[in-house]
Amino acid sequence: MLKRKRSLNTDSLAALSASVLAAIVGLLLALVILLICDAKNAWPGFLTLITGGIREGGIKAIGDILYQAMPIMMCGAGLAFAFKANVFNIGGGGQFLMGSFVAIYTAIKWEFLPGVLRWIVPLIVAALSGALWALIPGLLKAYRNVNVIISTIMMNYLARYLVNSLIKASIYNVTTGQSKSIPAAAKMPTLGLDKLFPGSSANIGIFITIAVCIIIHIILNKTTFGYELKACGLNAAACKYAGIREKRTIVVSIMISGALVALGGALLYLSGSGRNIRVYDTQPTEGFTGISIAILANNSPLGVILSSLFISFLTIGGQYIQSYGFVKEIVNIVTSSVIYLSAFTLLLRVFFDSAARKRQAKLSHTESEKGVTT
Amino acid sequence: MDVFYYVANMCLCFFIPLLVVAIAGLFSEKSGVLNMCLEGIMIMGAFAGAMFMHYMEPYLSGQLLLICTMLVSMLVGVLFTQLHAFAAIKLKADQSISAMALNSFAAAFVIFVARSVTGSQHVAFTNTFRIEKVPVLGDIPVLGKVLFQSAYITTYIGFAIIAVTIFVFAKTRFGMRLSACGENPQAADSLGINVYRTRNIALMISGALGGLGGLIYIVPTVTSFGGDVYGYGFLAMSVLMLGQWKPVRLLFAALLFSLIKTIASGYMSIPFLSGLGLSDNFYKSLPYIITLVILAVSSNKAIGPKACGQPYDKGRR
Numbered sequence: 001m002l003k004r005k006r007s008l009n010t011d012s013l014a015a016l017s018a019s020v021l022a023a024i025v026g027l028l029l030a031l032v033i034l035l036i037c038d039a040k041n042a043w044p045g046f047l048t049l050i051t052g053g054i055r056e057g058g059i060k061a062i063g064d065i066l067y068q069a070m071p072i073m074m075c076g077a078g079l080a081f082a083f084k085a086n087v088f089n090i091g092g093g094g095q096f097l098m099g100s101f102v103a104i105y106t107a108i109k110w111e112f113l114p115g116v117l118r119w120i121v122p123l124i125v126a127a128l129s130g131a132l133w134a135l136i137p138g139l140l141k142a143y144r145n146v147n148v149i150i151s152t153i154m155m156n157y158l159a160r161y162l163v164n165s166l167i168k169a170s171i172y173n174v175t176t177g178q179s180k181s182i183p184a185a186a187k188m189p190t191l192g193l194d195k196l197f198p199g200s201s202a203n204i205g206i207f208i209t210i211a212v213c214i215i216i217h218i219i220l221n222k223t224t225f226g227y228e229l230k231a232c233g234l235n236a237a238a239c240k241y242a243g244i245r246e247k248r249t250i251v252v253s254i255m256i257s258g259a260l261v262a263l264g265g266a267l268l269y270l271s272g273s274g275r276n277i278r279v280y281d282t283q284p285t286e287g288f289t290g291i292s293i294a295i296l297a298n299n300s301p302l303g304v305i306l307s308s309l310f311i312s313f314l315t316i317g318g319q320y321i322q323s324y325g326f327v328k329e330i331v332n333i334v335t336s337s338v339i340y341l342s343a344f345t346l347l348l349r350v351f352f353d354s355a356a357r358k359r360q361a362k363l364s365h366t367e368s369e370k371g372v373t374t
Numbered sequence: 375m376d377v378f379y380y381v382a383n384m385c386l387c388f389f390i391p392l393l394v395v396a397i398a399g400l401f402s403e404k405s406g407v408l409n410m411c412l413e414g415i416m417i418m419g420a421f422a423g424a425m426f427m428h429y430m431e432p433y434l435s436g437q438l439l440l441i442c443t444m445l446v447s448m449l450v451g452v453l454f455t456q457l458h459a460f461a462a463i464k465l466k467a468d469q470s471i472s473a474m475a476l477n478s479f480a481a482a483f484v485i486f487v488a489r490s491v492t493g494s495q496h497v498a499f500t501n502t503f504r505i506e507k508v509p510v511l512g513d514i515p516v517l518g519k520v521l522f523q524s525a526y527i528t529t530y531i532g533f534a535i536i537a538v539t540i541f542v543f544a545k546t547r548f549g550m551r552l553s554a555c556g557e558n559p560q561a562a563d564s565l566g567i568n569v570y571r572t573r574n575i576a577l578m579i580s581g582a583l584g585g586l587g588g589l590i591y592i593v594p595t596v597t598s599f600g601g602d603v604y605g606y607g608f609l610a611m612s613v614l615m616l617g618q619w620k621p622v623r624l625l626f627a628a629l630l631f632s633l634i635k636t637i638a639s640g641y642m643s644i645p646f647l648s649g650l651g652l653s654d655n656f657y658k659s660l661p662y663i664i665t666l667v668i669l670a671v672s673s674n675k676a677i678g679p680k681a682c683g684q685p686y687d688k689g690r691r
């Protein structure tokens with residue numbers, strides 16, 4: 001028992017060190033790209049990138065990092081949950097959009113709600129809408145064997161066009177070409193974070209998100225449902241044999257995943273930072289960023305907290321890097337390289353394992369030699 | 375009749391790239407490597423082509439430029455797929471993760487380079503490639519007007535590619551060996567086929583066709599490339615599934631999808647459809663809804679190459 005626990009710990013340690021290594025190599029790649037683009041400004045630009053803009057933005061940048069991390073952390077947690085069950089939910093974009101729309105709609109239209117319910121109810125309804133939206137690819141996978149990646153991508157495009165027409169029909173602001181802004185009463189409380197980080201939009205959402213990550217961690221690791229879900233992810237056929245309803249597990253996992261991602265969208269737009277949904281044909285980036293975050297965290301909900309803060313840190317750094325004449329998309333290059341590199345974690349883990357085994361063998365060897373001499 | 379020619383022409387513009395990219399996926403998946411990064415390969419190919427055309431326009435024009443550009447796009451596609459090959463074949467990494475990383479890398483890289491080099495996200499080029507009328511063949515009634523008037527050589531290249539593909543998989547030793555690597559790599563290996571090398575070659579072909587597909591998607595339809603192919607790579611994967619990994623069926627699957635796509639983007643010019651008064655967003659959603667329905671009906675029967683998506687490990691027999 002003790003031995004098993006130890007090996008688990010080294011496992012997560014190896015995963016963490018692999019992710020950190022991937023991040024470092026990704027950042028070095030960014031430095032190389034900056035040097036190629038403009039050697040003179042490369043070093044100060046790189047420093048800005050890796051300090052998350054805190055040098056330039058000061059205390060406001062920290063608040064911005066927290067605010068920026070909130071939606072993508074929620075998306076990452078949701079997607080990691082589905083990935084654990086081996087359901088490759090790429091539909092983050094669509095689920096995020098559905099959640100965003102439903103949250104804004106209920107925040108504007110449901111004026112009869114009293115007090116804090118003005119923002120709590122929209123959050124809940126948004127999560128439900130995300131779950132329903134994810135139900136379709138879930139059912140298609142479980143009962144019709146449709147590839148989840150393809151179906152969720154199709155659902156992304158559908159969500160985009162559906163939300164576009166829904167906004168135009170209900171909460172469209174003709175002058176800005178966006179959805180209307182939410183009323184002040186439906187804004188989430190800031191819990192004094194606006195005083196702590198003046199100028200930023202940090203609010204209660206970051207605490208909600210971290211709490212959700214912890215709850216997901218507990219569900220995955222301490223409950224029967226979490227065990228069944230992980231087992232199905234590892235071997236669905238064996239699960240069926242063992243009496244776990246693997247179809248139900250697939251559907252429920254993607255629904256929870258969709259609910260969380262949609263909640264991320266709701267949190268972003270209920271922050272009331274002046275952002276509204278634009279009516280155009282592009283997907284929200286948070287869904288795809290969430291994938292990166294989940295993979296970087298090796299699908300661990302607690303790891304998601306760290307990796308989303310890391311990505312948010314880089315994103316804010318990327319905004320300040322523009323003052324040196326660099327293009328902010330460099331951040332996306334870094335994150336995608338990091339994900340590409342972290343696909344090799346398996347290789348790296350094998351390397352770490354064999355190194356550890358060699359060390360142990362050497363140790364026992366010298367011990368036995370000692371035994372002979374004495 | 376004019377409407378018919380309009381629809382047929384537009385349909386061809388969607389059909390050829392969809393077919394070429396689906397064949398790109400076919401080569402890779404038949405050999406056992408899941409190629410989920412077709413979207414990224416298309417973006418890279420289209421971008422390389424657009425950049426090449428943008429800068430070579432003063433020196434070259436017409437068919438010569440188009441052929442040179444196609445070679446550039448194919449080369450870039452091959453190089454880009456090598457990243458996937460390195461991760462998926464050599465390092466035995468998770469193929470979906472590597473592919474998703476490459477997709478987002480391509481999208482970011484293209485915008486980054488375009489903004490850094492040209493100052494704008496859009497890379498403009500001039501379309502000097504249209505052939506008004508092919509002599510003799512253009513005079514054939516109906517067919518001549520569809521295929522040989524205001525046409526692009528890419529159309530003929532697309533048909534040539536599908537013909538070669540059908541031949542390769544049905545008649546050649548290479549095609550058989552490639553399929554063997556995707557069905558049962560252990561057995562293939564025991565017969566002396568180098569699984570790693572075969573998969574690598576398959577991925578290179580896939581990359582070349584994917585890059586080419588990206589280019590021939592943008593050439594007839596737009597005059598500036600904005601860094602996105604709008605999920606076309608994933609549509610091609612759906613075509614592959616609907617075509618059940620069989621080259622001849624791919625042809626019909628691609629035709630079906632391109633017809634739907636044509637209706638979605640050209641409904642304004644089709645009197646019958648524009649009279650229905652349905653919203654723009656409905657028509658835009660149509661290809662995706664129908665894809666889902668088709669997949670729901672056909673996926674239970676669709677069984678791809680058995681070893682597709684599993685990294686081959688020589689030590690595991």
